[in-house]
Amino acid sequence: MDDLDLIRERAETVGFASPEHLTPARERLLAAARGERRRRPGRLFWAAGASIGLAAAITGVVALAPAEQVGIGAGVAHADPVKVLTEAASAALKEPAKPPRPDQFLYVRTEEPEHHVREVWFSVDGTRDSLIGGFKEGGCRNGKAPMYGTNDPRKEGMLEDCAPRSVYRTDLPTTADAMLAYLEAQAGDRKGDVNSMGKDVYHLAYEQVLPPASYAALFEAAARVPGLTALDHVTDAAGRPGVGITWPVSPGSSPKATPVVLVFDAKTYQFLGTPETAVTVKTFVDEVGQRP
Amino acid sequence: MTPEDTDADDDASVIARSRQQPSLFAVIFDRHSRHIHRYLARRLGPTTADDVLADTFLIAFDKRAKFDLARSDARPWLYGIATNLVARQRRTEVRELKLRLAVGPPPAEEGHADRVADQVSAQALGQRLDRALAALRPRERDVLLLVAAEGLGYQEVADALAIPVGTVKSRLNRARGRVRAELGRLDLVKETSAHG
Numbered sequence: 001m002d003d004l005d006l007i008r009e010r011a012e013t014v015g016f017a018s019p020e021h022l023t024p025a026r027e028r029l030l031a032a033a034r035g036e037r038r039r040r041p042g043r044l045f046w047a048a049g050a051s052i053g054l055a056a057a058i059t060g061v062v063a064l065a066p067a068e069q070v071g072i073g074a075g076v077a078h079a080d081p082v083k084v085l086t087e088a089a090s091a092a093l094k095e096p097a098k099p100p101r102p103d104q105f106l107y108v109r110t111e112e113p114e115h116h117v118r119e120v121w122f123s124v125d126g127t128r129d130s131l132i133g134g135f136k137e138g139g140c141r142n143g144k145a146p147m148y149g150t151n152d153p154r155k156e157g158m159l160e161d162c163a164p165r166s167v168y169r170t171d172l173p174t175t176a177d178a179m180l181a182y183l184e185a186q187a188g189d190r191k192g193d194v195n196s197m198g199k200d201v202y203h204l205a206y207e208q209v210l211p212p213a214s215y216a217a218l219f220e221a222a223a224r225v226p227g228l229t230a231l232d233h234v235t236d237a238a239g240r241p242g243v244g245i246t247w248p249v250s251p252g253s254s255p256k257a258t259p260v261v262l263v264f265d266a267k268t269y270q271f272l273g274t275p276e277t278a279v280t281v282k283t284f285v286d287e288v289g290q291r292p
Numbered sequence: 293m294t295p296e297d298t299d300a301d302d303d304a305s306v307i308a309r310s311r312q313q314p315s316l317f318a319v320i321f322d323r324h325s326r327h328i329h330r331y332l333a334r335r336l337g338p339t340t341a342d343d344v345l346a347d348t349f350l351i352a353f354d355k356r357a358k359f360d361l362a363r364s365d366a367r368p369w370l371y372g373i374a375t376n377l378v379a380r381q382r383r384t385e386v387r388e389l390k391l392r393l394a395v396g397p398p399p400a401e402e403g404h405a406d407r408v409a410d411q412v413s414a415q416a417l418g419q420r421l422d423r424a425l426a427a428l429r430p431r432e433r434d435v436l437l438l439v440a441a442e443g444l445g446y447q448e449v450a451d452a453l454a455i456p457v458g459t460v461k462s463r464l465n466r467a468r469g470r471v472r473a474e475l476g477r478l479d480l481v482k483e484t485s486a487h488g
Contacts (some may be wrong), residue, residue: 003471007425010418011441016326018343025329025346026321032350033314045399113315118322133322150328152443187339200340276315288331 012032015160019132020167020207030276031258034113068074079230079243085223087175087269094217099168099211100284102122106167107292108207110273111238111283118220118277120207120287121288126164131288140164167208174213176220181222194227198247202260205271206279236263303366317353324367325349328374335378335407337388344381348374352389363451368444372452375434389426417475424474432467435460444460 001009100106102125110118121131128139129146138146140162167243169281173179187196201222204210210218222228227248234244242263249259272281283292301309301322309315328348329412332341351373352366359369378385405410425433438444438452450457 003421003468003475006417006421006475007436007440007471010421011437014330017333017338020319021342022325022329022345025325025342025349026318028346029321029353030315030318033317034355036314096382113312115314116318132473133319135322145375149323150443154416155443196339228456250428255337270324 001152005088008091012160016137018165019137020129020203020218023203023266027202027260027274027276028258030112032258035258041148043172046251047234077121079232081225081228081230081245084245084264084269086221086231086242087214087229088271089219092219092270095212095215097212098284099170100209102166102286103128104286105130105288106207106209107281107283107285107290108279109291111280112276113237120122121285121290123209123288124168124284125166126187129288137164144230168209169204169210169214170281172204172210172214172217174211174217176217176224179214179217180224185241194248197222197225198216199261202247202262205262206273209284231261234261234263234275236273236278237276238273238280240265240272240278242266242272246274302364304359304361304364307356308361308367310353310356310468314353317349317356318365320352321349324370325366328370332373332374332422333387334441335437336381336384337391340381340384340388344374344377347377351377357362361484368448371438371444371448372454374443375438375453378434379430386426389422391450421471421473424471427474428467428470432463432470435463436471439464452474 038167040245077113081194094247104119104124105128106124108118108120108122110120112118118133119131120133123139126139127141128135130139130278136148138160141164143161143163144159145162146157147155149159150158173182181199183200186200187193201218204218205215222245229245233241235241240263242265244261244263246259248262261274263274263278264273273277281292285292303323306319309343310320325345329345332344332348335341336344345396348370352370355373359366363369374409425436428436434453435449438449444452446457446460449460453460
């Protein structure tokens with residue numbers, strides 16, 4: 001063993017984060033992509049307005065505002081974040097509990113802007129190979145998981161240490177108090193960082209399944225987070241209308257960073273996704289790659 | 293899989309298309325985010341890594357018009373952006389290395405040089421390694437970690453950091469020299485190797 005081996009061995013104590021752990025960063029990227037798409041028609045509109053003259057340009061300002069806010073809804077909300085999240089919690093409790101079998105897969109289909117579709121199949125008990133988009137993630141069996149898509153091709157398929165993770169989260173608290181404590185503990189040294197908690201709420205609600213009591217507790221706990229705002233008229237990435245909850249961006253993040261908005265159905269208060277991601281199918285299937 | 297069917301396309305063609313269709317850049321995220329996040333977590337710790345990962349891809353997205361389409365693989369480019377962001381977090385990185393030193397058991401062999409070889413454990417060696425890494429010049433540490441921990445080739449590191457391959461090699465040699473000096477006698481390293 002030489003110094004390079006030693007460094008490699010030391011580095012290998014830190015493995016891959018779970019894909020759902022990375023979804024908030026992905027969401028930020030999609031929000032930036034959305035911003036860029038909206039700028040272009042906006043400019044064209046201005047150019048047209050200016051050529052017609054001042055009066056038309058003023059009309060242009062009025063007409064531009066809603067176009068700029070596609071997906072994020074208009075300004076001041078009548079909706080109250082506490083009420084929206086409390087309703088979301090009661091909606092969660094009305095869902096029947098349907099525990100999956102350990103050998104099944106959680107299938108989530110997400111529609112994204114520009115007709116992009118993300119599909120994932122996560123092994124319920126974490127022991128089977130999952131499929132995320134077109135990429136395989138090794139299942140964890142007897143404490144070892146095969147590595148796919150490694151930087152070093154020689155390591156492809158080699159085993160690394162792991163702990164199986166279930167996407168059906170029976171390990172989570174079922175009361176708002178305990179869930180809030182859990183979220184705070186997850187934040188680690190960022191205790192009190194609202195943004196960090198927002199990311200955890202999002203990734204638990206997105207490509208994982210919580211039994212109804214925990215799912216309700218998640219939204220009840222979220223309702224107690226300070227600094228959230230509600231937006232009345234938002235649409236998710238599939239164009240479904242709803243009410244939005246925004247999570248503020250943490251201080252010091254990139255100027256490109258935009259707040260993540262969670263979209264709930266305005267009538268049923270079911271979680272729909274975000275303006276960048278619309279969860280259109282979420283269910284358990286028997287095989288990886290199988291669609292319901 | 294997707295309506296655009298990007299599975300068969302290399303990174304360069306996906307990035308080229310993302311110039312007109314911005315959200316296609318999510319495909320680049322899906323392909324490489326795990327590796328970039330792990331790299332950042334190794335260097336900066338898990339919580340900082342989350343935020344810096346988001347920033348890495350926001351910057352990459354902004355710079356996608358400048359991506360060299362002759363390169364089919366975007367990963368070295370992303371490592372480069374991530375490494376630049378690590379540079380802004382030097383203090384966090386050094387703190388992370390020192391934190392790992394602090395959480396391990398106190399090195400009992402300190403001050404008993406004659407018994408070092410007997411008592412040395414992988415953990416103590418790891419701590420010594422962290423101390424050595426913390427003491428390196430940042431640009432040398434970048435190269436050393438990209439090669440040793442991330443498994444990048446010399447050319448990939450050169451692409452990532454926009455430096456000549458010769459510079460990669462010389463920085464690597466200097467870094468290794470310093471680490472070896474810090475780790476001390478070579479027989480100590482052999483000792484650990486014998487234990488597996």
